[in-house]
Amino acid sequence: MKTMLSSADITSIDLYHTWVRVRLKAFFMITVFMVFCLLSCQEKSTKEILKIGLPEEPRTLNVWLASDSNSWKILSQIYQPMYLRDPDTLELIPWLAKDMPVLDRENMSYLVTLKAAKWSDGTPFTAHDVAFTAGVFHDFKVPRYYSKWKAVEKIEVVDDHTVRFFLKKPSAIILSRVFTAPMVSQKRWQPVVDAALKTRKPLRTLQNHKIESPLGTGPFVLSQYQKGTFIYMEKNPRFFGTGRTMAHRRLGPWVDGVIYRMYGTGDVAILALQKGEIDMYWWGIQPGYVAQLTQTPDIELFHNHKSALYFMGFNVRKAPFDDRALRRAVATLIDKEFIVTRLLQNYGIAMHSIVPPGNAFWHNRDVPRYSEGLNRDQRIAKAHDLLKQAGYTWETPPVDENGNIQTARNIRLPNGNPMEKMIILTPPADYDPKRAFAGMMIQEWMREMGIPAFARPMSFGALLDKVKGKHDFDAFVLGYGRLNLDPDYVRTFFYSKNDKPRGWNMSGYKNPLFDDLANRQRAEMDRNRRRELLIEMQRIILDDVPYIPLYNPDILEASSRKRFNGWVESLEGIGNIWSLCMVKPVTATELNP
Amino acid sequence: MNRIVFISKKAVELFILFFLILTVLFFLFRLAPGDPVTRMVDPMLTPEDAAHIIEQMGLDKPLTTQYMIYVKNFFTGNFGFSFHYGEPVARVIMARLPCTLLLFTTSTLLAALAGVFLGKISAWKKGSRMDGVLSISALVCHTLFVPWFALMMLWMLGFQVGWFPLGGIISPELWIEDAPFGLKVLDVIHHMILPLLTLFIIHVGSYLLLMRSSMLSVLKEDYILTARAKGLTDRVIRNRHAAKNAALPVVTSVGLSLAFSINGGALTEQIFTWPGIGRELIFAVSNNDYPLAQGCFLLIAAVVLSANFIVDLLYAWLDPRIHY
Numbered sequence: 038m039k040t041m042l043s044s045a046d047i048t049s050i051d052l053y054h055t056w057v058r059v060r061l062k063a064f065f066m067i068t069v070f071m072v073f074c075l076l077s078c079q080e081k082s083t084k085e086i087l088k089i090g091l092p093e094e095p096r097t098l099n100v101w102l103a104s105d106s107n108s109w110k111i112l113s114q115i116y117q118p119m120y121l122r123d124p125d126t127l128e129l130i131p132w133l134a135k136d137m138p139v140l141d142r143e144n145m146s147y148l149v150t151l152k153a154a155k156w157s158d159g160t161p162f163t164a165h166d167v168a169f170t171a172g173v174f175h176d177f178k179v180p181r182y183y184s185k186w187k188a189v190e191k192i193e194v195v196d197d198h199t200v201r202f203f204l205k206k207p208s209a210i211i212l213s214r215v216f217t218a219p220m221v222s223q224k225r226w227q228p229v230v231d232a233a234l235k236t237r238k239p240l241r242t243l244q245n246h247k248i249e250s251p252l253g254t255g256p257f258v259l260s261q262y263q264k265g266t267f268i269y270m271e272k273n274p275r276f277f278g279t280g281r282t283m284a285h286r287r288l289g290p291w292v293d294g295v296i297y298r299m300y301g302t303g304d305v306a307i308l309a310l311q312k313g314e315i316d317m318y319w320w321g322i323q324p325g326y327v328a329q330l331t332q333t334p335d336i337e338l339f340h341n342h343k344s345a346l347y348f349m350g351f352n353v354r355k356a357p358f359d360d361r362a363l364r365r366a367v368a369t370l371i372d373k374e375f376i377v378t379r380l381l382q383n384y385g386i387a388m389h390s391i392v393p394p395g396n397a398f399w400h401n402r403d404v405p406r407y408s409e410g411l412n413r414d415q416r417i418a419k420a421h422d423l424l425k426q427a428g429y430t431w432e433t434p435p436v437d438e439n440g441n442i443q444t445a446r447n448i449r450l451p452n453g454n455p456m457e458k459m460i461i462l463t464p465p466a467d468y469d470p471k472r473a474f475a476g477m478m479i480q481e482w483m484r485e486m487g488i489p490a491f492a493r494p495m496s497f498g499a500l501l502d503k504v505k506g507k508h509d510f511d512a513f514v515l516g517y518g519r520l521n522l523d524p525d526y527v528r529t530f531f532y533s534k535n536d537k538p539r540g541w542n543m544s545g546y547k548n549p550l551f552d553d554l555a556n557r558q559r560a561e562m563d564r565n566r567r568r569e570l571l572i573e574m575q576r577i578i579l580d581d582v583p584y585i586p587l588y589n590p591d592i593l594e595a596s597s598r599k600r601f602n603g604w605v606e607s608l609e610g611i612g613n614i615w616s617l618c619m620v621k622p623v624t625a626t627e628l629n630p
Numbered sequence: 631m632n633r634i635v636f637i638s639k640k641a642v643e644l645f646i647l648f649f650l651i652l653t654v655l656f657f658l659f660r661l662a663p664g665d666p667v668t669r670m671v672d673p674m675l676t677p678e679d680a681a682h683i684i685e686q687m688g689l690d691k692p693l694t695t696q697y698m699i700y701v702k703n704f705f706t707g708n709f710g711f712s713f714h715y716g717e718p719v720a721r722v723i724m725a726r727l728p729c730t731l732l733l734f735t736t737s738t739l740l741a742a743l744a745g746v747f748l749g750k751i752s753a754w755k756k757g758s759r760m761d762g763v764l765s766i767s768a769l770v771c772h773t774l775f776v777p778w779f780a781l782m783m784l785w786m787l788g789f790q791v792g793w794f795p796l797g798g799i800i801s802p803e804l805w806i807e808d809a810p811f812g813l814k815v816l817d818v819i820h821h822m823i824l825p826l827l828t829l830f831i832i833h834v835g836s837y838l839l840l841m842r843s844s845m846l847s848v849l850k851e852d853y854i855l856t857a858r859a860k861g862l863t864d865r866v867i868r869n870r871h872a873a874k875n876a877a878l879p880v881v882t883s884v885g886l887s888l889a890f891s892i893n894g895g896a897l898t899e900q901i902f903t904w905p906g907i908g909r910e911l912i913f914a915v916s917n918n919d920y921p922l923a924q925g926c927f928l929l930i931a932a933v934v935l936s937a938n939f940i941v942d943l944l945y946a947w948l949d950p951r952i953h954y
Contacts, residue, residue: 086806094905102716104670180679181672214674241686245716260806264725265905267802296802301900301909304781308789309796498664498918506668517671526673539667539677 084293085622087601090306090315094265094299098251100219101179102244106519110319111297113614114270115157115253116219119149119167120212123284124607124615127396127522129212130284133162133220133254133277135198138212140562147202147211148195154277156222157258162277164200168192169223173230177240185214207560209567213523225252256290256618268297278618291621292601310336310595317596317604319612324382324593335599341610342395343592346388347472347516349461349479349585350504354536354545357450358511362427364582366420368407370482376588380471380478384593388586390575392524395589395608399524401572404579413485414442420486427451431487445487458489462503462513465494469516475587476514504543513543514587519609527574528555531583544583551577602627640942644935651931656700657693659920665689666713666918687713700924709928710921712914719925723907727892727929729799730899730906733822734891737829742884744830745837749880750873752838753845754864764838771835776828780901783828794824797903825902829895833887840883845876878948882941889937892930 095108100116103109121132131137133154138147154162171192174182188208193201204211233242251259254277257270271294278288298315300306306318307326311333322330330336349371351358358364373387386394390404408416421436428451435445448456463476476492483490495503503509520526529535532555535542551574558570578584592610602623605615666687667680684690688699703710709719745768752764788796795801799821804814848854849872857867896908907926914923 086803088802096714097716099716104672104675105714178679178682180683181674183682184676184679185674238686238688240682241711244686245711247717263800263802263805265729266798266800267805269802269806294806296806298798298802299903300797301903302781305784305797305901305903308785312789312792312796314796496663496916498662498669498916501668501671502664506664515671517673521674529673535677537677539680541673541676 085291085601087292087295087317087617087620088315089295089297090300090309090318090320091297092300092303092306092320095268098248098259098262099244099246100221100248100251101173101177101240101246104181110612111259111268111270112219112251113255114257114295114617115251115255115259116221117154117254118217118219119151120216121614122522122607124605124613125284127398127608129217132283134216138202138216142562145204145207147204147216149200149202149216151198151200152277153198154254155275156224156252156254157273157275158252159275160222160224161197162220162222162254163197164194165197166220166223167200168194169227170218170220173221173226173243174218176230176234177243179240182218185210186218189215207562209559209561210523210525213521214525220254222252256288256614257295260294265299267299270295270297284615286605286615286619288618289621290618291603295617307595310597313597313599315597316599316601317611318594320594321590321592321610322595324384326595327593330595335597337596337598337602337604339592339594339596339604339606339611340384341592341594341606342386342393342608343518343589343610344393344396344520344522344608345516345518345589346391346393346520347475347514347587347589348388348391349475349512349514349587350544351512351583352508352510352545353547353583354508355511357456360427360451361581362423363429364585365407366423366486367479367483367488368582368585369411369416369420369423370486371408371479371585371587372413372416372482373408373587376475376478380474381588381590385588385590388589389579391527391530391578391584391586392571392575393520393589396520396522396524399568399571401575401579403572404576407582407585416482417442417485424448424486433487435486445485448487448489456489458491459483459511461490461492462500462510463492463494464497464500464515468497471588471590472514472516479514505540506538508538508543508545515543522608524571525559527571527578528559531555531574531578546578546581546583548577548581598623637943640939644939648931648935652701652704652928653697655924655927656697659915659918659923660693660696662918664918666920669917704928709925712922713919714913714917715919715922719921722910722922723925723929726905726907726910729904730892730908733825733904733906734829734895735888736822737826737833738884738887738891740826741830741833742837742880742887745834746841746873746877746880748834749838749841750845750868750876753842753849753876754868754872756846765842768835768838768842771831771833772839773835774832776832776895777897777901779832780825780828780898783824784901787824787827795821797901799905825898825904828902829898837880837883841876841880844879845872848872848876851875875949878945881944881948885937885941885944886934889934890930892933 091107091110093107095111096105097103097108098111100112103112117133119132119134120129122128123130133152135150135152138149140147151162151164156162171186171189173179174186188204188211190203190205193203195201229243229246233239236242256273256276256278258273259268260271261269272290272292276290281288300309303320303322307322307330309315310318327338330338351364353359377383377385377387389406390401392400394400411419417435421434430449431445432447433443433445435442437443450456461476461480463473466473473494476494480490480492500513504513529541531542531546531551533542533547533552536545536547554570554574558567558574561567561570594610594612596604596611600623601620603619603621604611605613605619607613607615665684667683688696711717712719712722715722748764752761755761784796788794799818800814801817804817854867854872857871892907896912898904899906899908910922911926914926
């Protein structure tokens with residue numbers, strides 16, 4: 038039953054409310070005070086710990102499953118290959134191996150001698166581990182490795198530190214693709230592998246195996262992993278490289294550990310770098326940050342080339358894109374300098390061949406360069422000539438009888454039919470603004486010739502499904518951000534047998550002469566002769582232009598020089614194992630010279 | 631209607647609805663363009679590798695077979711393994727759920743409490759300067775663009791003033807050095823203040839406006855006039871007669887917001903690098919990680935449906951005029 042409140046009751050309620058408010062205020066103030074006091078009174082650690090920011094959390098530490106770059110940033114500090122690229126020359130040099138492999142042409146085998154290295158648990162790394170790793174690649178058909186390791190017929194363990202690889206047939210990619218694979222410990226993985234082989238889906242079981250503490254031979258070992266927040270890796274005291282001189286560098290690691298922290302956006306990571314929360318951000322930064330970062334005294338900017346290719350591809354399986362003249366005309370219309378200066382803000386280069394110029398040994402400088410050095414009118418006039426000679430006509434041609442450039446209208450194919458609407462698929466601007474805007478610019482340049490082109494950004498997954506899965510497209514703008522330094526991908530992209538769903542010949546290019554050269558280069562063991570074949574392959578592609586190479590953006594990275602220095606610059610920037618073996622704490626003299 | 635009959639009927643309805651969601655989710659993901667392998671732009675991955683991965687994921691089977699396995703697994707409590715993490719979906723979700731709940735539930739509750747309190751005052755003092763300030767502030771808060779505001783908060787309080795960390799939930803140094811538990815708790819609170827404050831400011835406006843509008847209509851009711859005629863004090867009329875009745879729509883809104891807080895906020899989590907479920911949801915959907923995406927959405931569906939059910943029951947408790 039409800040009763041009326043007396044004035045005494047109301048007064049007591051008021052007093053109670055006042056008391057609650059006072060207590061809440063006091064609690065809040067005490068909490069804030071304690072947070073600041075305790076956080077500022079912490080004892081600073083004497084360890085020299087490098088702090089690196091990552092754009093995303095590594096998806097997995099399972100070496101058999103990892104496919105994303107962030108997972109490999111961690112795993113590459115743990116699992117080591119037999120051979121590694123020299124950061125200066127980009128040539129492969131012995132890493133876990135003692136010397137370069139010795140080829141026995143008679144038996145078609147490679148003999149590899151291993152260094153006296155140890156796993157991080159103290160057990161020795163032996164030839165048995167190499168053979169075991171190879172066995173896993175083969176038995177489980179591990180994606181990305183199996184297709185390359187298929188070339189190895191058998192592996193013979195000669196002794197604990199010598200292993201011989203017998204090849205089925207000569208293969209040029211053995212050194213770059215097989216001997217650079219990460220090695221795992223037999224002792225650690227044998228029970229897991231045995232159990233997985235007994236299951237219905239062995240590969241999936243192996244990939245779903247939970248890794249608590251990965252065992253490797255690399256410079257760092259995993260110490261702590263708080264999911265979603267940080268990864269702490271400690272210096273591996275048993276790292277085989279410590280104190281050795283490799284690639285003209287005396288290797289460390291010279292830091293006690295590395296903390297990897299994740300940052301959800303590049304903006305926040307840059308602020309963290311400026312504030313000193315991290316010493317380096319392991320991801321390319323946008324050119325727009327350069328002005329802001331150069332004004333920060335402790336920030337050092339690094340500007341390096343990438344092994345990348347951004348390109349426009351045609352569906353040459355269907356008309357009119359099966360016409361080489363049309364593709365050449367489009368290649369002529371594209372103003373690559375505009376793309377480099379405006380879209381890349383001069384942080385990149387125009388690409389003219391499939392192999393980037395940074396990969397100097399394999400790059401062909403003498404491929405046809407359709408639009409280089411031409412202004413807008415000259416490009417239109419040249420493209421007009423190409424198309425006119427191939428039988429194309431216009432209601433209003435782009436060039437009038439007096440040679441003046443005018444707005445072209447209604448282009449007609451050589452058979453007299455009007456050209457149908459042509460769609461250029463691009464990733465959306467929020468995924469990659471450069472590719473999206475490049476697509477729009479190409480649309481405009483093509484319209485100047487009367488070609489009814491329409492750039493259509495679409496979700497990346499849907500784009501790849503159309504281009505790579507269903508082959509349902511006219512043209513597209515895509516890119517490869519990290520191309521392997523071995524140029525066998527030239528074959529992969531244009532080999533006729535790769536024109537199948539999910540195959541990498543997305544354009545559907547078929548050329549028996551190219552196929553023959555591709556097969557020969559793959560089997561050519563002599564590096565210089567292989568180079569000649571690859572140079573010719575690049576020339577053929579740029580002659581037929583199923584892909585029009587567009588640009589290669591540079592990689593811009595930033596680090597703080599307040600606490601550490603010694604970053605090693607290479608083709609892909611400073612984020613590499615060499616840097617982590619070479620970065621040193623800044624000395625007092627270096628800090629205050 | 632008898633309360634038990636009502637609850638039973640509602641439970642059956644919810645189960646059917648949940649099963650429909652379960653089915654729609656399954657087909658929605660598989661009918662979307664691409665599959666988990668499509669996005670792997672790696673020339674080292676051959677078509678044979680892709681086919682092998684697809685087979686190992688069980689995606690090579692007919693859709694109906696996959697669906698039967700999916701339903702069977704669901705009813706046996708098996709949500710499968712994430713394609714990308716290689717971990718059980720339940721483990722991936724459970725690792726992130728506490729962080730999301732901690733931030734978003736706290737911010738929703740705090741914003742609701744403050745919104746109800748301020749909305750009550752604003753309505754009571756309708757037309758006053760305080761009402762004007764509160765209403766305009768609420769409108770501004772309500773219309774703030776989350777990513778911009780979150781970045782501004784980080785820039786001002788995290789970078790310029792330097793009071794708070796720029797993201798994350800903990801300071802790695804404390805965990806590496808194995809600091810005392812109390813210090814770790816304070817560290818989490820320290821990291822939480824900035825995202826919490828951001829979410830609080832963004833949400834408090836809508837609760838304030840809702841409460842104000844509801845309170846204004848309640849204040850016109852006859853029973854408020856009766857209460858005044860009885861000689862009750864303003865405080866009692868406002869707090870015990872008007873506010874309690876005006877809070878009903880806010881309760882519904884808070885109930886649903888609490889339920890939806892389980893999916894976090896992808897943008898807020900992204901900017902503050904908060905290791906919650908929102909970022910995982912976006913990742914799972916954009917990378918066609920079917921088991922993980924399904925697991926996240928099913929969890930959200932279950933919580934939202936349950937919250938609706940609880941709100942229905944709560945209504946009757948708060949307003950005796952409502953009968954089943």
